[in-house]
Amino acid sequence: MTTFRMIALATVVAATPALAEPAPGTPPISVQTLKDVTQTLSSDAYEGRKPTSAGEEKTTAYLVKRFKAAGLKPGNPGGPGDGWFQDVPLVEMTAENVSPMTIAGGKTPLTLAFRDDVVVKSYKVAPSIAVKDSPVVFVGYGINAPERGWNDYAGVDVKGKTVLILVNDPDWQSSARTGLFEGKAMTYYGRWTYKYEEAARQGAAAAIIVHDTEPAAYGWGVVQSSNTGPQLELDEKGDHADQSDAIGWMQLARAKELFASAGQDFDALSAAAKVKGFKAVPLGLTASVSFTNTIKRQASKNVIGILPGKTRPKEYVFYTAHWDHLGHCTPVKGDGICNGALDNASGTAGLVALAEASVKAGPTRRSQVFMSVTCEECGLLGSRFYAEHPIYPMATTVGGVNMDGLNTVGRARDFVVTGAGKSELEDMMAKLVAAQGRVVKPEPNPERGSYFRSDHFMFAKLGVPMFYGESGENLRVGGEAAGHAATLDYIENRYHKPQDEYNAAWDWSGAVEDLQLYYGLGRALAEGSDWPNWYKTAEFRAIRDRDHPEARK
The missing domain is CATH 3.40.630.10 (Zn peptidases)
Structure with missing residues (x-):
């Protein structure tokens, strides 16, 4: 991954300063x-x-x-x-034969194209994956943080369902570094890895994060390249059977269409999800997607x-x-x-x-x-x-x-x-x-x-x-x-x-x-x-x- 501050060829540096004297007792670094x-x-x-x-x-x-x-x-x-x-x-898994994700039950049926509109994969080591007619629930930021008095899953059963999740955490637009989720400084609750982990703990069949470039800090191209092609995971006993069947990302514009089809306002619900006490919202829609996995251990x-x-x-x-x-x-x-x-x-x-x-x-x-x-x-x-x-x-x-x-x-x-x-x-x-x-x-x-x-x-x-x-x-x-x-x-x-x-x-x-x-x-x-x-x-x-x-x- 590597952070991006001081790891470059600096053609702009005109001279090489002498090494600093190490603290007493520090041996030379070769x-x-x-x-x-x-x-x-x-x-x-x-x-x-x-x-x-x-x-x-x-x-x-x-x-x-x-x-x-x-x-x-x-x-x-x-x-x-x-x-x-x-x-x-x-274990290396490569998702193939990925179907479009279809959304049914709303005002307008939606078909989301793989790669362009949505990317999906699975942590489960299985030759085929199918999510069929799974009820869709918006769970805000998908956070369960009891030490902060915050639980986006409170009062809702998402077992076997598809959860839609916002990227980052509720404070991300803050100009300061204070707040329940430390202001603009991302906590682990804001990372996509956590969101998939928590969705699996809650029993979700599928967990889809809504991509938004600013809070994600990278564009859709990064999402595409990182979530398609061969994917490595630890090869462990049980083949990750405790994970959601499908995980992935959805383009922001298509997510807004999905919410509109459910008779909901995406922006209004996203604003509500920033407030403590937010309750998850069943959207009255169903999601379906399937693919096969090529598996190499x-x-x-x-x-x-x-x-x-x-x-x-x-x-x-x-x-x-x-x-x-x-x-x-x-x-x-x-x-x-x-x-x-x-x-x-x-x-x-x-x-x-x-x-x-x-x-x-x-x-x-x-x-x-x-x-x-x-x-x-x-x-x-x-x-x-x-x-x-x-x-x-x-x-x-x-x-x-x-x-x-x-x-x-x-x-x-x-x-x-x-x-x-x-x-x-x-x-x-x-x-x-x-x-x-x-x-x-x-x-x-x-x-x-x-x-x-x-x-x-x-x-x-x-x-x-x-x-x-x-x-x-x-x-x-x-x-x-x-x-x-x-x-x-x-x-x-x-x-x-x-x-x-x-x-x-x-x-x-x-x-x-x-x-x-x-x-x-x-x-x-x-x-x-x-x-x-x-x-x-x-x-x-x-x-x-x-x-x-x-x-x-």
């Missing part, structure tokens, strides 16, 4: 390691590091070699690959190394970064390999460099785990599998840091916390940032929900605080203008394209400075005895309180 690992993993020989490909075999073997050389021990004793791997079972790997702790070895601090990328992709000027140099060969290089520095500094009281996960690009599946099948219990995992794209444009005066306002790790990091003479800046686009789009989130869902942040755009050479130009250059010209390639001219000084912060935070956690918690308003607080009553404050 720039040579950052260069070597990034260049190797993003070379054409690794074919874009697509999970289950020949590129994966090369990638995971190379990471084991680097972890061994750094001085780590195998992180999964008794597991595959002499204990360096955790197998991640995957396969497996990928997480790569895990550990530096065992001295006195509290069964308490764990994590560093994570995903090794995977897109593999072969749509060619640009004859180049059809998406190399993923920034996303995320650079973050994986940072993981190796942090392992080297940590081993050189010596073991800490607690154990430190260095994990490079698979399938971030296909839905955070590697980190999700680890979190749901942990080698080290979530209840004894202290916290950690995730890296998804390093700063290769030079040192920045600022540092941005992604998903700010969630955990006490932010207070610890603020002190480290200040010690570097930098300032913490607010996330520029909290409404995009970036905190929920990289691997740390799968730990967070199970109560473990994980930190995610990176350099801001205020460069020490070139200022805000240079930093913003670099960000736009990456988004427009390189992100998820073959042009995301290694460049020998990159300036690694900003990456080193950020890695010093990550090292400092992880080291403090690993040498400590406290259990940092989520803030009281965070979605994940209850699990941490359950596992660690001593963390309650």
Whole structure:
């Protein structure tokens, strides 16, 4: 996924500033390691590091070699690959023969074309899917948040029915960051993944999100490309029989037609759904859709190394970064390999460099785990599998840091916390940032929900605080203008394209400075005895309180 601030080739930067002096006790971060690992993993020989490909075999073997050389021990004793791997079972499903979605029972029957008007797929591993004459219910934002006194499903039974859901959460149009759902900053309740999860818990046969570009933060083209073609999911016992038969998205204009056919005003009901106490509205319509699935079972790997702790070895601090990328992709000027140099060969290089520095500094009281996960690009599946099948219990995992794209444009005066306002790790990091003479800046686009789009989130869902942040755009050479130009250059010209390639001219000084912060935070956690918690308003607080009553404050 990778956020879009400081991960670009900055041709606008005129000079390379010297590296900042690390805090006392911080070992050097090897720039040579950052260069070597990034260049190797993003070379054409690794074919874009697509999970289950020949590129994966090369990638995971190379990471084991680097972890061994750094001085780590195998992180999964008794597991595959002499204990360096955790197998991640995957199932690939491709929806085919997708019928139009038909809406009946209203003033005007509707036929919604696949791809143009609606996209559908299923988490269920089944050769065929059919939703027939399913009653349609509008459930507002589809949120059930008892800690906030909010339940869009209260008083309505949606078992076997099709629910229509608004994207984002009720506060998304707020100009502030305060409110029941934290204002314009998206909560997890606003993410499409949550909406499908909750609809399945409620027994819905189908869950369809109404697409609206502004609250979604991306256009219909992204919805089309992400929800059609082969889809990877974890291959688990039961074949996801507890999920809805069909999930998907609907174009806003067609949703308005659907509501009009039911004699309802879409805009009026959408406004009502923003108010606490909203009641779901049966629309008096039925929905039908069907498709077949081509199913392919396969497996990928997480790569895990550990530096065992001295006195509290069964308490764990994590560093994570995903090794995977897109593999072969749509060619640009004859180049059809998406190399993923920034996303995320650079973050994986940072993981190796942090392992080297940590081993050189010596073991800490607690154990430190260095994990490079698979399938971030296909839905955070590697980190999700680890979190749901942990080698080290979530209840004894202290916290950690995730890296998804390093700063290769030079040192920045600022540092941005992604998903700010969630955990006490932010207070610890603020002190480290200040010690570097930098300032913490607010996330520029909290409404995009970036905190929920990289691997740390799968730990967070199970109560473990994980930190995610990176350099801001205020460069020490070139200022805000240079930093913003670099960000736009990456988004427009390189992100998820073959042009995301290694460049020998990159300036690694900003990456080193950020890695010093990550090292400092992880080291403090690993040498400590406290259990940092989520803030009281965070979605994940209850699990941490359950596992660690001593963390309650």
